Amino acid sequence: MLEIAxxxxxxxxxxxxxxxxxxGLTALFGRSGSGKTTIVNAVAGLLRPDxxxxxxxxxxxxxxxxxxxxxxxxxxxxxxxxxxxLFPHLTVRQNLMYGRWFxxxxxxxxLGQIVEMLGIGPLLGRRPGALSGGERQRVALGRAILSNPxxxxxxxxxxxxxxARKAEILPYLERLRDELRLPILYVxxxxxxxxxxxxxxxxIGAGRVQASGPAGAILSDPAMAxxxxxxxxxxxxxxxxxxxxxxxxxxxxxxxxPLWLPRVAGGPGTLVRLRIxxxxxxxxxxxxxxxxxxxxxxxxxxxxxxxxxxxxxVALVAGDDxxxxxxxxxxxxxxxxxxxxxxxxxxxxxxxxxxxxxxx
Amino acid sequence: xxxWLSPDEWRALAxxxxxxxxxxxxxxxxxxxxxYALARWRFPGRQLLNGLVHLPLILPxxxxxxxxxxxxxxxxxxxxxxxxxxxxxxAFRWTGAALAAGIMAFPLMVRAIRLAIEAVDPRLEQAxxxxxxxxxxxxxxxxxxxxxxxxxxxxxxxxxxxxxxxxATITFVSNIPGQTxxxxxxxxxxxxxxxxxxxxxxxxxxxxxxxxxxxxxxEWVGRAVARRIGxx
Numbered sequence: 001m002l003e004i005a006x007x008x009x010x011x012x013x014x015x016x017x018x019x020x021x022x023x024g025l026t027a028l029f030g031r032s033g034s035g036k037t038t039i040v041n042a043v044a045g046l047l048r049p050d051x052x053x054x055x056x057x058x059x060x061x062x063x064x065x066x067x068x069x070x071x072x073x074x075x076x077x078x079x080x081x082x083x084x085x086l087f088p089h090l091t092v093r094q095n096l097m098y099g100r101w102f103x104x105x106x107x108x109x110x111l112g113q114i115v116e117m118l119g120i121g122p123l124l125g126r127r128p129g130a131l132s133g134g135e136r137q138r139v140a141l142g143r144a145i146l147s148n149p150x151x152x153x154x155x156x157x158x159x160x161x162x163x164a165r166k167a168e169i170l171p172y173l174e175r176l177r178d179e180l181r182l183p184i185l186y187v188x189x190x191x192x193x194x195x196x197x198x199x200x201x202x203x204i205g206a207g208r209v210q211a212s213g214p215a216g217a218i219l220s221d222p223a224m225a226x227x228x229x230x231x232x233x234x235x236x237x238x239x240x241x242x243x244x245x246x247x248x249x250x251x252x253x254x255x256x257x258p259l260w261l262p263r264v265a266g267g268p269g270t271l272v273r274l275r276i277x278x279x280x281x282x283x284x285x286x287x288x289x290x291x292x293x294x295x296x297x298x299x300x301x302x303x304x305x306x307x308x309x310x311x312x313x314v315a316l317v318a319g320d321d322x323x324x325x326x327x328x329x330x331x332x333x334x335x336x337x338x339x340x341x342x343x344x345x346x347x348x349x350x351x352x353x354x355x356x357x358x359x360x
Numbered sequence: 361x362x363x364w365l366s367p368d369e370w371r372a373l374a375x376x377x378x379x380x381x382x383x384x385x386x387x388x389x390x391x392x393x394x395x396y397a398l399a400r401w402r403f404p405g406r407q408l409l410n411g412l413v414h415l416p417l418i419l420p421x422x423x424x425x426x427x428x429x430x431x432x433x434x435x436x437x438x439x440x441x442x443x444x445x446x447x448x449x450x451a452f453r454w455t456g457a458a459l460a461a462g463i464m465a466f467p468l469m470v471r472a473i474r475l476a477i478e479a480v481d482p483r484l485e486q487a488x489x490x491x492x493x494x495x496x497x498x499x500x501x502x503x504x505x506x507x508x509x510x511x512x513x514x515x516x517x518x519x520x521x522x523x524x525x526x527x528a529t530i531t532f533v534s535n536i537p538g539q540t541x542x543x544x545x546x547x548x549x550x551x552x553x554x555x556x557x558x559x560x561x562x563x564x565x566x567x568x569x570x571x572x573x574x575x576x577x578x579e580w581v582g583r584a585v586a587r588r589i590g591x592x
Contacts, residue, residue, distance in 0.1 A: 071494075072489040074492075098501070
């Protein structure tokens with residue numbers, strides 16, 4: 001558990017935040033300049049805030065009230081920077097072992113295990129200059145983990161990468177989240193990354209915490225959707241792979257019924273989390289017939305939120321999850337949607353992109 | 361070969377090499393420290409330090425030599441103290457020549473190293489700190505290896521400058537054959553006597569050869585080090 005309370009004033013900007021990051025991956029989400037990196041730098045000790053208190057698993061890293069400010073090298077915080085920051089004069093292996101050298105003795109991540117987990121075995125003898133962006137970021141991840149930290153900080157580790165490289169790294173981040181028992185503080189301004197990775201979401205805006213809570217709850221709250229961008233708004237649906245079918249589709253079981261998607265990798269029983277974009281969901285009051293969409297889930301209307309514009313966001317209970325549908329206000333009125341009503345959510349199989357399917 | 365230069369001339373060359381070597385070696389740690397302070401630290405008096413370091417570059421060398429004489433001479437403030445407590449005498453000794461050469465070469469050394477330090481991304485040093493390295497370790501394992509080409513270049517430049525130092529040296533330690541007569545002083549002496557031009561010319565060729573060798577060595581070492589640390 002990481003507990004953070006900070007106040008810091010810059011020229012023309014002031015930051016005043018307090019939140020907790022439980023185990024798992026906590027995403028700090030907000031637009032550029034909202035203060036996310038400042039928070040992470042304060043946790044790492046690279047920035048000394050005017051006032052603040054930071055506790056990691058009970059250890060005090062900063063307490064300005066008590067005059068405590070642990071220097072960065074004694075905080076045992078693994079930091080993965082947006083620009084990797086590998087040491088150019090050292091090989092990949094030496095980079096990986098750099099932090100290990102200073103780490104306290106005792107059980108910690110094992111080089112072989114981390115190298116295997118990140119798939120960087122063939123790179124060990126090379127220098128950072130000869131690596132691709134994605135490879136560099138994987139090595140930076142390994143280096144941070146091998147320093148035996150008590151928590152991991154990641155400042156937009158994927159922002160400098162193209163889509164293909166992002167897709168290459170995301171599974172490794174999921175493995176880290178699930179296999180290492182480390183709290184991870186992950187800065188992002190990508191709704192897709194948050195939906196794919198976050199256990200907890202902290203929404204930062206203009207130097208304040210706008211909202212925080214479990215990822216599923218924050219992402220399915222219609223009131224939060226504008227913060228993610230209406231076109232990017234989408235909720236998480238958890239599902240289990242039931243069968244791989246002959247025509248290239250996978251059948252998945254959700255709490256609301258079966259779902260067919262283009263091939264999702266994994267054996268039967270594998271748990272996956274799907275990001276369902278609000279704008280990809282159609283609503284129907286009666287079960288539609290003669291329609292190409294494969295997926296029709298029975299759902300219950302939980303909330304209808306209309307804004308200033310012509311749109312409306314509808315939160316729908318689908319089994320144990322809540323998904324969002326973005327429709328027009330006119331449609332909502334024509335269908336006479338009301339809270340508690342049982343309707344059908346229609347989703348095209350191909351609307352769920354491979355990048356939107358993550359480890360459950 | 362040994363007939364080519366007279367014993368006094370050999371001594372002058374050997375003394376010049378010795379003076380320059382020690383001037384370079386002893387000033388190197390100070391050069392790195394001052395360059396680091398100027399490049400990375402913000403402290404009151406930073407501009408003053410910068411000015412002091414560069415002073416020998418712009419002052420007439422004879423002024424620097426005179427200042428050394430009144431400071432490090434036997435009656436000088438520091439000179440007297442060194443003599444009383446450690447029995448170290450600098451004035452009119454080869455060690456004094458090394459001090460004069462070191463001070464005259466110092467600005468060049470600091471400039472080269474400072475440029476190298478300024479080229480190191482401080483964010484790499486931050487990364488090292490988050491990985492558990494304290495400040496001295498960050499310097500030893502990240503900063504120093506990365507500035508090595510600049511340090512080598514600065515050291516060799518300082519060596520070459522020390523080889524050529526004349527004005528401050530002759531003012532501070534005079535021109536005593538076999539004791540404080542360096543290569544430039546020997547050339548100067550020859551030019552003071554009628555018919556000494558031929559002798560002076562031979563030493564001029566020696567000076568040119570040493571300077572060129574130092575320059576080529578600095579290029580070569582710099583490139584080799586850069587390849588080792590930056591290459592892929």
